Amino acid sequence: AAGVIQSPRHLIKEKRETATLKCYPIPRHDTVYWYQQGPGQDPQFLISFYEKMQSDKGSIPDRFSAQQFSDYHSELNMSSLELGDSALYFCASSSDGPPTDTQYFGPGTRLTVL
Amino acid sequence: AQSVTQPDIHITVSEGASLELRCNYSYGATPYLFWYVQSPGQGLQLLLKYFSGDTLVQGIKGFEAEFKRSQSSFNLRKPSVHWSDAAEYFCAVGARTNAGKSTFGDGTTLTVKP
Numbered sequence: 001a002a003g004v005i006q007s008p009r010h011l012i013k014e015k016r017e018t019a020t021l022k023c024y025p026i027p028r029h030d031t032v033y034w035y036q037q038g039p040g041q042d043p044q045f046l047i048s049f050y051e052k053m054q055s056d057k058g059s060i061p062d063r064f065s066a067q068q069f070s071d072y073h074s075e076l077n078m079s080s081l082e083l084g085d086s087a088l089y090f091c092a093s094s095s096d097g098p099p100t101d102t103q104y105f106g107p108g109t110r111l112t113v114l
Numbered sequence: 115a116q117s118v119t120q121p122d123i124h125i126t127v128s129e130g131a132s133l134e135l136r137c138n139y140s141y142g143a144t145p146y147l148f149w150y151v152q153s154p155g156q157g158l159q160l161l162l163k164y165f166s167g168d169t170l171v172q173g174i175k176g177f178e179a180e181f182k183r184s185q186s187s188f189n190l191r192k193p194s195v196h197w198s199d200a201a202e203y204f205c206a207v208g209a210r211t212n213a214g215k216s217t218f219g220d221g222t223t224l225t226v227k228p
Contacts, residue, residue, distance in 0.1 A: 033215070042204060042218040043158070056215045090157060103208075103216060105150070105158040 002026055004093050004106030012112045013081050021076040021109045025093030031055070032074040033103055034066060035090040043090055049074060081113045116141045116207045120219035127195050128227045135190040135222050137179075137205030146208035147188040148216065149179055153201045161203075164188065175199070200226045 005024040013019050025032050031050045035043040036059075045058035049068035060066075063081075068074045072093075078085060088110050092103035117140040127133050139145055146165055150158040162173025169181040179190045188205060202223045206216040 042220050043216075045215045045217065048215060058215060092158075102148075102160065102163055104160065107157040110155075 006106040019078045023091030029093035029095040033092040037088040118219035126225040133192045148206040150204045
């Protein structure tokens with residue numbers, strides 16, 4: 001069965017650069033979530049989109065922005081990168097819609113900021 | 115605000131022994147509860163979930179969990195652990211609003227001894 005696809009899988013950037021992470025949800029899933037997992041930490045919710053509209057916002061820095069496109073894929077844009085942004089970024093998708101959705105996670109993008 | 119506590123940071127069991135991972139949650143109403151497993155460098159895989167109904171939930175890989183409202187707990191169990199179960203396990207609580215944002219516990223690392 002198709003799963004959530006994230007690209008790239010690994011990304012290395014320098015401080016103050018920008019990065020764009022992409023997420024392709026499971027086909028026919030209309031909700032996308034972004035999580036950040038720092039080294040040895042639990043995943044922290046950043047932001048979610050339902051039917052291309054932002055539906056909830058968590059601890060996402062102002063330097064980050066995200067959107068969901070007409071084909072339901074989502075992109076997380078990160079600017080002025082800081083060392084502390086080094087983390088594993090997960091995307092999850094769901095189809096049941098709020099409030100009973102089950103989230104299926106992608107493999108993650110490992111971002112390293114040097 | 116919703117929160118999750120996993121009291122055990124690290125658990126070691128012998129292969130073939132039984133396993134119980136503890137999870138306590140805080141939520142204003144009946145929560146949505148999840149257990150995920152994460153192998154090193156990998157994404158999160160959903161083991162099981164509780165939304166309503168039968169409080170004993172069966173999941174994949176022989177795992178089960180029991181929702182106990184009186185104790186605000188959702189402990190994960192497996193009768194006989196296999197070496198391949200060594201991983202990190204996350205309990206999560208999902209809101210019944212706001213597109214189902216999930217809050218994760220800090221995780222429990224399971225080591226399996228031969």
